[in-house]
Amino acid sequence: MALVEQGAPHRRPDRPHIFWTMRRRQLLWVWSFLAIPVLFYGVIRFYPTGQAFWLSLTDWDLMSEPSFIGLENYTRLFADPQFGSVFRNTFAYLIMGTPISLLLSFLIAYALDRVRFGHTFLRALYFLPFITTASAMAWVWRWFYQPAPIGVINDFLSGFGIPQLAFLNSTTWALPSIMVTAIWAGLGFQIIIFMAGLRAIPATYYEAARIDGLGEGAILRRITLPLLKPTTVFLVVFSSIGFLRIFDQVYNMTTNDPGGPLGSTKPLVLMIYQTAFSSYQMGYAAAQTVVLFTILLIVSLLQLWVLRERA
């Protein structure tokens, strides 16, 4: 800074030296406004994130001083049989959850976009779950899934003499059952975003296509989907991160046996929570957090790369 300022008078020798130039005053304003969020993120987000990397190399138990143990937490994690199943569950949420929820929300948004009668009301109905508290929703669904005589779905089935389904009590069906809840919870948001994307496509393109005699299928394939790509990329990344970090639904729907029968629904975040706050192995939990961070980073970068704009 000082060097540039020294040089300045040489260019304009006739002007007096002013320290508070317009540009500097603007910069000062900008930075004083930016300082608040930067400070906030620095202290609340980035500092603890950095701290977590350090903690993952220690054996901190919250009570005694952390001591450095190298990569021991990581070797322990990769040898932990629970980590294998938790890893599989986490990716099951991602691999099934993201495409299903995107497909559903696109179909609904596409249909809703054409509906004129009761459009606002329908849109509000779809959006409603998104503004409901996740835990309240999870408890309602937990009740739906109960076995007879209290579970809504099973009561309905047994009314027709159909044997009941175990849902949350089964190692096979517990995870899909929870995923349905999670998909339903996020659907409203995705529909709204898709609809905004659909509305942003200029109507002239469609008119031109229809004049040229293109069918509805071709219009969808050639115009709607390609022009919707930025929206889709955003939603894919956003919903993937959501499914990789799933916690509320799982935690609230399986409080009796946290993580479902035999850990069949336990995602990585729940494992981290239990390791940290019921076993107090902060170092080990930090190592799991670092692994989650890495997964999130890789998955997000990979998706951005796959769905990148090909020139």
Add this chain to the structure above:
Amino acid sequence: MRKGILFAGLMAGVSPLTVSPAQAVEIEYWQYVFETRVTAMDQLIAAFEAANPDITVKQVTFPYADYQTRVVAANMAQQGPDVLQLFYGWADQFIGGKVIQPLSPDVFPHAQIEADFFPIVSAMKRGDDYYGLPTAVRSLALFYNKDLMTAAGLDPNTPPTTLEELVTQAKAMTEVDGAGNMSTAGMTLDMGGQDHQWWREVLVRQFGGVPYSEDGATVTYNDAAGAAALKFYTDLQTVEKIGQRGFMDEGQAAFRAGRAGFTIDGTFRLGSYRTIEDFEWGVTELPANADGVRSNYASYFANAIGAGAEGEELEAAQKFLAYISSEEAMKIWLDVVGELPARRSAAMTEENLANPIYAPFLKGLDYARTTLFLDEAAQRQNTIDMANRILIEGQSVEESLAAAAEAEQAIIDRVKQ
């Protein structure tokens, strides 16, 4: 470490205390939020302050879910309480982390503790030191629904006394609807509730085994007796069909709703069941085995002195601890909270033994055992999984038991090391 303190301070949300007045001493008492416990403690504090005008006690409470974290975090920030309540199962962690200090034998003589309290107080002893004293203790008993018993043609005044009777009576009360679904369970099966304690300390012993070594460091239930106990438990669902895991979501919910004949639960459930209006219920001792062997599981929250208390605060804390573990305090606790007194003289009164609700729990205390948990949540989960492998996946009892024993030993070894 400064970083650690900053972190702990953030988590605990405690502000540095203001300078204490020269004359009067103020001490802090911490416990978790549970309405009746807080009310009882308010009464105890009022009585204590009346007797000790120079001491003020400030009660601080936190939700149970983050109580432990708060205590530990505050302790790191050196803002810990002077007297605090802790589950006996946390003792190892709290002693290791220097959260609590040993009780001075001059103020709390060991001979007196051992003579006056129920033997389970030993769970607060490490080496030659006691680290805390309980006000109240909890034990298990069998709750029964008198209306369901009558409806099934059973005499509601003769609840089961043996395991065999338990099964026959439960079977009589079990009902299945047209679609083959259980509509009334003879007995609740809920490992995540109190059944894991029942299996560990009661069934294993009744089938001739011992769950853990004396010092709690070795798992010893992986033998024929342990397998027989586990088979008895899982057979209740698979063979006898008197209960179903997951029925009505939770065992206590099924019993509350009048959908289960029997349930095993602790003294702490009395408050909730007292509000039942739809049916009559009773309590009886946990059933004995064919040879009359009984056992029970007892647990308690103890009060201990924080590691940070010293000088006149320590003196005040000792006085307060002595008062809240006195006979007088236990009486108040029983009346307000409904938990059993930890001193024999306060518990085994004629009045209490004549009380149809307290008597079964008190009798159980006499022969109760206390598991020395090292990571309660993980050990409980391990027992839940052991039963689920058999009930859901159809694994054999022996295989599941062996896997559970191995996994639990690993949990213990990890904490012990």
